Amino acid sequence: MTLKLQGTTDLIDLDIGAYLERHRRKSLLRFITCGSVDDGKSTLIGRLLYDSRMIFEDQLAALEADSRRHGTQGQEIDFALLVDGLAAEREQGITIDVAYRFFATDKRKFIVADTPGHEQYTRNMVTGASTAELAVILIDARKGVLTQTRRHSYLASLLGIRNVVLAVNKMDLVDYDRARFEEIVADYRAFAKEIGIDPFVAIPVSGLRGDNVTALSNAMPWYDGPALLDHLETVPLDQDALRSAPFRMTVQWVNRPNHEFRGFSGLVASGTARPGDAVRLVPSGRTSTIGRIVTMDGDLNCAVAGQSVTLTLADELDCSRGDLIAAADAPPEIADQFEATLVWLGEEPLLPGRAYWLKIGAATVTASVNELKHEVNVNTLERRAAKTLSLNGIGVATLSTDRPLPFAPYGENHDLGGFILIDRLTNATVGAGMIHFALRRAHNIHWQHLEVDRAAHARLKNQEPRVLWFTGLSGAGKSTIANLVEKKLHGLGRHTFLLDGDNVRHGLNKDLGFTDVDRVENIRRVGEVAKLMSDAGLIVLCAFISPFRAERRMVREMMKEGEFMEIFVDTPLADAERRDEKGLYKKARRGQLSNFTGIDSPYEPPEQAEIRIDTTRLSAEQAADLIVDRLLA
Structure with a gap:
């Protein structure tokens, strides 16, 4: 296949197979950009793609044409148009939906989610952040820390994102003023410490001009930190910690292509597994050993967190979609009552006591919110009494499910601690939640057998x-x-x-x-x-x-x-x-x-x-x- 990359003068013969193999073993970083409206998120991502030469020539030509059509002033290319794909976004000059883009450098692969800044689209930001390991919080150097900056930072913290970059954007519009940059960083640090974001990396940038985006800028000689891309290429990833945790894999599909093969397919949520390892099926509690670890490329000697594999077991056991395969000597907790943080995404308010579908991993059960303990005012971090949550509301609640579920606290494992709530009549996703812990009464209360039924x-x-x-x-x-x-x-x-x-x-x-x-x-x-x-x-x-x-x-x-x-x-x-x-x-x-x-x-x-x-x-x-x-x- 022959392609011409932006910025090159020669045609490149690209062997797709060789290209994929070369990049297959690189680590993958998923990150989001978030912040208030017009802070320059889409422009920054467009600049990253452009400067890392991940735009093909036909895309570049289309981008230049779109830039002229949409009346960009003072620049030849409107980099935001690389990301803002919806017609409504281009017309209004804002981001509405979550836009995902893939790019790669010699050191790492990236999937970036450009999330919307408007408060009414906070639920879209939650969607983008749910799989991210790093958040780039943008702040307009002219405006400083705004309400939506606080909201997105708080959500990033809630969703367990441990790596945060504070990108003070549009430094060119404040004459690259060091004092202004340091003032914004100090304001943000005071707020970030309250919500558990400490430490973070602060970088002064100009997405429009490319300052400190992929290379350090001469316009800010006073800044001695890394460029944004340098930091993204070297930040440690969460996968290393997950691989050292006990083995967990939720069964997404029972693979039975014929009578001779029966395997259980899923994504390894944590730990490592090898043929011969003892495992326990949850919630049944039955034990067996791993026979084979099967993939499309052949059997593996070892499976690690983040890999999708099919496991065969030495024994014929009843195991279904939604069950968990875990290390036999370190099974997960099981409970049917939890405390969790809820982010409400529905147009209609939360109604405690109403039955919703709760989807966690591949398991779907009936659940209801028993009690809303409090709602959080994102602007002040004040906890206030509430009986319900409205759109974009955040609160802490207790929930119960119609059957016990294996889980892990969200802070330990996102896959086993994160869930969504679904309206059972409309099938709309109305809430996202993060489990804190099981309620003590969930362990102490059991069904008593009665002779007269x-x-x-x-x-x-x-x-x-x-x-x-x-x-x-x-x-x-x-x-x-x-x-x-x-x-x-x-x-x-x-x-x-x-x-x-x-x-x-x-x-x-x-x-x-x-x-x-x-x-x-x-x-x-x-x-x-x-x-x-x-x-x-x-x-x-x-x-x-x-x-x-x-x-x-x-x-x-x-x-x-x-x-x-x-x-x-x-x-x-x-x-x-x-x-x-x-x-x-x-x-x-x-x-x-x-x-x-x-x-x-x-x-x-x-x-x-x-x-x-x-x-x-x-x-x-x-x-x-x-x-x-x-x-x-």
């Missing part, structure tokens, strides 16, 4: 346990219909219990209000009670507005399959207001009652309810007969 309770009552969940607007007639259904079932000799929304709030849930957070907790508690009652063999009737689909789904999943029956009491809002015996709608309309469903708080109607009661067509008596007939059919 739910099947025995049901046999004694001669009925199948069921949960009838009545949902609808206030005034729809849920309690009236549920009461009639229970009366009819009682007359037929069935063992029942009715949990009514108003009645429960006089006792079990009297400490809860009507905010979205409290509504979620209200339904979570009722769901747990309903589950206990169904375990006792009862037919449980629950009459609650329960406005959110996510919580109704959560209760459904608590029960055995087929045991939960959702009954949508469908009443138009106007009809519900006409039946307003308690005067609640009138108060809500006058602004005297906040968070009222249907007025200033949403109701999400069921999409696939087992029974829909149209109260404009059926009386309460007819609805009750329909439900009983369907239940006993």
Whole structure:
């Protein structure tokens, strides 16, 4: 293959195979550039690519044309255009998405993520930082340390980035003033020490002119440190520490191409492994030894952290995607309750008690936030009480999962301590988290075996346990219909219990209000009670507005399959207001009652309810007969 690199006069015959082999054994540094808007992040990366001669001639020609088209003034090339690929970014002159670029020098390979500076795109910055080992924090020499500088520095610290470069950019616009540089470094050092960034490397640069980017600049003879590229080429990497830790590999895929081969593929998260090493499968606890370490290039005698391999075991053991293969004599912790730092990425706020998908490594489980301990004010580092987190909010919370997970504190291992939260209805990623430790109660609480189980309770009552969940607007007639259904079932000799929304709030849930957070907790508690009652063999009737689909789904999943029956009491809002015996709608309309469903708080109607009661067509008596007939059919 023949290519012409920028800055050369001759065509180069490039053997791709030889090129890749030459670079294969180089170390790889992943780093990010971050900071406030217009600090010059994209320009700096473009200059790095240009000066390291990693732009092909056709790319250079396109870049020059784009620079002319976008009206760059005072320079021939707008280096930011090498990175800002989205049309919206070029039009606005800002970075929106995370842009990844690869380049290499004779000493090292690099993957750089250019992250956005606007606060509304903080979640994109978190995405870029999650795999980085080094952060280049840019500061405009004219503006100094800004709010977003603090935010990105704090996030970099939270995400475990230990290597930080403070690049004071646009030094050419302050006449390369040493005093200004030292003033900014002193301001940043005072803040950085509070968040655990100590030490850091400060470099005065001009991304536009290339000063101290790939070579030291004559314009700043007073600076005696390294150029940015020199530092990137020589900074120690985290892989060395990971390789000395105990062996861990999460199974991403069970490789079974034929009946003769069964291997377990994944990325080695830490440690080293060799054929014959004793390993333990987590969470099952079964042990075996490594038979082979298989790769596309043949078997290896040793696998180390950062390598993707396939392991075969000497014994036929049950091992699935999401399981962990670990050193037999140093297995990881296992728990189902944790304390963690959360960065909220969703447009809708965090709702403690709501069930989310939690994805950690290759494992996906159901999880909920039990309690938000505090939110962090990034500007002041103040910890303040909070019940929820909004977009870009950061806080410390406790979480629980529906089954135990192997893990490591995020500070020790990013792969085993970092997770994301996913909305189960939209599949959108709504949060990113870093595990601190397992809660002590997670180790002390165990399931107690009971001789009289739910099947025995049901046999004694001669009925199948069921949960009838009545949902609808206030005034729809849920309690009236549920009461009639229970009366009819009682007359037929069935063992029942009715949990009514108003009645429960006089006792079990009297400490809860009507905010979205409290509504979620209200339904979570009722769901747990309903589950206990169904375990006792009862037919449980629950009459609650329960406005959110996510919580109704959560209760459904608590029960055995087929045991939960959702009954949508469908009443138009106007009809519900006409039946307003308690005067609640009138108060809500006058602004005297906040968070009222249907007025200033949403109701999400069921999409696939087992029974829909149209109260404009059926009386309460007819609805009750329909439900009983369907239940006993």
